[in-house]
Amino acid sequence: xxxxxxxxxxxxxxxxxxxxxxxxxxxxxxxxxxxxxxxxxxxxxxxxxxxxxxxxxxxxxxxxxxxxxxxxxxxxxxxxxxxxxxxxxxxxxxxxxxxxxxxxxxxxxxxxxxxxxxxxxxxxxxxxxxxxxxxxxxxxxxxxxxxxxxxxxxxxxxxxxxxxxxxxx
Numbered sequence: 708x709x710x711x712x713x714x715x716x717x718x719x720x721x722x723x724x725x726x727x728x729x730x731x732x733x734x735x736x737x738x739x740x741x742x743x744x745x746x747x748x749x750x751x752x753x754x755x756x757x758x759x760x761x762x763x764x765x766x767x768x769x770x771x772x773x774x775x776x777x778x779x780x781x782x783x784x785x786x787x788x789x790x791x792x793x794x795x796x797x798x799x800x801x802x803x804x805x806x807x808x809x810x811x812x813x814x815x816x817x818x819x820x821x822x823x824x825x826x827x828x829x830x831x832x833x834x835x836x837x838x839x840x841x842x843x844x845x846x847x848x849x850x851x852x853x854x855x856x857x858x859x860x861x862x863x864x865x866x867x868x869x870x871x872x873x874x875x876x
Contacts, residue, residue, distance in 0.1 A: 738774070741860060742767045742853065746781075749864035750849050757785055757849065764793060764804055769811070771800040772855070779853040780825050782817050784846055784869060792816035817848070818871055825850050830865045837868030845869065 746766060750757055761783075772779055777797055784792040793804040794816045803816045815822060824833050833850070846869040854861045 739767045745860055745862050746851065746853065749851050749862055750866065757783065760785060760791060760793075760809075763809060766795055769802045770795050770797065772797055774855065775858060777855045779855075780822075781849075781851040781853070782821070782825060783849040783851075784816070785849075786846055790846070794822075796822075821848070821870075825852075828852055828863070830867070833865075833867040836870045840868075840870035 743766065747758070747761060766781065767779075770779065779795065779797045782792075782794045784790065789807045791805060791807055791809070795802050796815070801813060801815065803812045803814060804810065805812060805816055821833065824836075830850070833848075837848075847866045848869050849866045850864065852863045854863075
């Protein structure tokens with residue numbers, strides 16, 4: 708009987724130690740390397756040109772974000788003759804890149820109307836606007852929404868044809 712009671716107490720002690728260790732473990736934050744690897748999978752099949760510049764831009768190094776909970780938006784336009792416009796933003800920070808030399812600027816590279824539609828993740832409206840404007844040449848704008856919540860990363864990606872809404876926003 709004593710041996711049986713000793714076995715039960717030993718098992719309870721092991722379970723108590725495991726619970727304590729798990730409860731005290733520090734949470735895994737959304738690391739930059741995890742963000743990069745997840746983000747690089749977005750639009751991967753669309754064009755090699757995108758991947759060429761994505762490898763050169765420090766998407767998550769140049770923007771301040773909360774690794775516990777945040778939403779980061781990314782808009783990218785890569786033209787056929789080397790035009791480049793990229794804007795990355797969240798509630799507290801924004802950075803843009805332009806030209807093949809990847810000049811950094813704090814000015815958004817896209818129309819405010821587009822940015823508002825991306826922030827509301829209204830992809831259907833973005834696609835419809837791009838289809839109805841028929842600008843030439845027709846460039847794709849690639850959009851990504853990086854959501855960080857409870858140390859988990861979820862990335863949504865889509866694309867739409869470029870349009871300029873102008874002052875009729």
